[in-house]
Amino acid sequence: MRLNCDKQKNQILILNKDKIYRSFHLSKNKHSFPKSLFLIIILSLFLNICGTWWGLPSHQGWAPDEVRPSLVISSIRNSFSHGWHNKYPPFHFYTLALSYSPFLMLHRLHVLDVDSFEIYNILFFIGRFISVLMGTSIVFIVYLCGREIYGERESLFAALITALIAPFIYYSKIVNMETPYIFWFTLSLLFFVRILKNHRIADYLLFSATAVLSVCTKDQAYGFYVLIPACIVLSNYLYIKRKNRTSKIASSFINREMLLSLTLAVLLFFVIHNILFNMEGFIKHFKLVTGPISVPYKMYDLTISGYSSMLWHSVKNIRFSIGWPLFLTCIVGLLLTFLRRRKDCLLLWILIPGISYYLFFISVVLINYVRFLIPICIILSFFGGKFLSDFLGSTHRLYKTKIVIVSIIFIYSFLYSTSIDILMVKDSRYKVESLIKQNISPNKSIVLFGNPKYLPRMRSFNQIRYIPNPNLKSLSFIKPDYLILNSDFTKGFKNETLHFKSDKGKLVYGLILQYRYNPTWILLNHRNIYKNNKKVISTNLDKINPEIKIFKRIQ
Secondary structure (H helix, E strand, C coil): CHHHHHHHHHHHHHHHHHHHHHHHHHHHHHCCCCHHHHHHHHHHHHHHHCCCCCCCCCCCCCCCCCCCHHHHHHHHHCCCCCCCCCCCCCHHHHHHHHHHHHHHHHHHCCCCCCCCHHHHHHHHHHHHHHHHHHHHHHHHHHHHHHHHHCCHHHHHHHHHHHHCCHHHHHHCCCCCCHHHHHHHHHHHHHHHHHHHHHCCHHHHHHHHHHHHHHHCCCHHHHHHHCCHHHHHHHHHHHHHHHHCCCCCCHHHHCCHHHHHHHHHHHHHHHHHCCHHHHHHHHHHHHHHHHCHHHHHHCCCCCCHHHHHHHHHHHHHHHHHHHHHHHHHHHHHHHHHHHHCCCCCHHHHHCHHHHHHHHHHHHHHHCCCCHHHHHHHHHHHHHHHHHHHHHHHHCCCCCHHHHHHHHHHHHHHHHHHHHHHHHHHHCCHHHHHHHHHHHHCCCCCEEEEECCHHHCCCCCCCCEEEEECCCCHHHHHHHCCCEEEEECCCCCCCCCCEEEEEECCEEEEEEEEEEECCCCCCCCCCCCCCECCCCCCECCHHHHCCCCEEEEEECC
16 A cells, blocks of 8 residues: 555656646746747848848938938937937937947047048948837837747748738838837837736836837837727726725726836836926927828828718828738738637737727828838738648648648738838939949039939039929029939920020930839839829839939930
């Protein structure tokens, strides 16, 4: 009997040791990352970093709405106070200022000059590289968020879909606020999911902080967070009710987690906006973003037809952003998730920020740019990842065929999204600049029509004049030797020969160059993306690789 008892104890001990070992092994694997994730991150880094030199060296680059180093330096010199304001909130300005700080210290020590062209462009590259790092980090955060919702394979697919969003790749290489605010939003989405799962106070505080950072990077991010508090309160109530059936929903409105996270959000918002020392600037910024500044850009009418058109164009914008194969994949994944809503309830919760954003931002401003829908594309990537994983894992039947189908989807999507990088690297202005240096003397007089940001760089020429709008009368006085224009953004000048009257007779200009890099195998058509009957252009991607025309005075 005693011998049998000892044997039983030994067996129990062995079983317990085995459980402890397996528990430790699973815990260890939970915090390890698959090799394929690193490949996806390397791919994203490559796609984001390729073309970061687009339009540089220059004082302003070729990207619209880019935060130039001069804007950051002037902000630093104003100490972000004394009425300082911009159309964007200040947080990413602080990030850029911090990255510039070593150069600014050396500038004060008279070691270098931050206003010199060379150092200025180094600062430009630093700002762009920060966007590269943030863009690549978003892909990693999507994977982490996916692991909170479902398994490894689904998360990897979601991360890969995110890495291949075409406008996301573009904005992850320029100093624009899109990638930074999406970075903080995606991070807040991770903590939002963790709150729904466990309701830990640390996740409440981290969600509150990252949400504020997103809004303080770009104001429009507020739209994500209008509906989220109600969702958290409801989730908290259901979570507590499982433990205590007598609990009431009022206890979920006022509790330690809610009060602390709300207090943190308010304090962070006040500190980041420097309200104590720059109340005037904050008020000016608020009036700027809520005033008539957006009225000229409104794309839809306040009618049922207008809202229907906006919704349809939103779908088309999303399709454009990720291409047909991934678009259909994500939509099918979304529909299947609705059919299995009880099983995939947590996955459906992440739609809430996207719905909130559409209802309380896009539907309010009535502007529907492609870049505004990048976060919606990221949210949809979770549904695409789920579908692809289920598609491969549902059965072993026809497994090789399914692998081929999924491979074709991602090969096409890779070629589709990399079109952005190819067009930036092979931008028409590079070749035009080279041809100008080879064939036109630096002493010749040249007039450039339009915004210099969208034209070839002409630093080595002595007699350069920029005319924002084609003013034909001024040509009779200037009589330039050459006219250079971006035909995508300059109306008129479509003829091969131009005639202008002057006091001494006619000025005749003949077309000597018309060029745009236009390979037939490029999959993404980024030009002339119109979203309503008013022909309002809804993307800045059309600024890439414009058609350049050069006219020479022949009489």
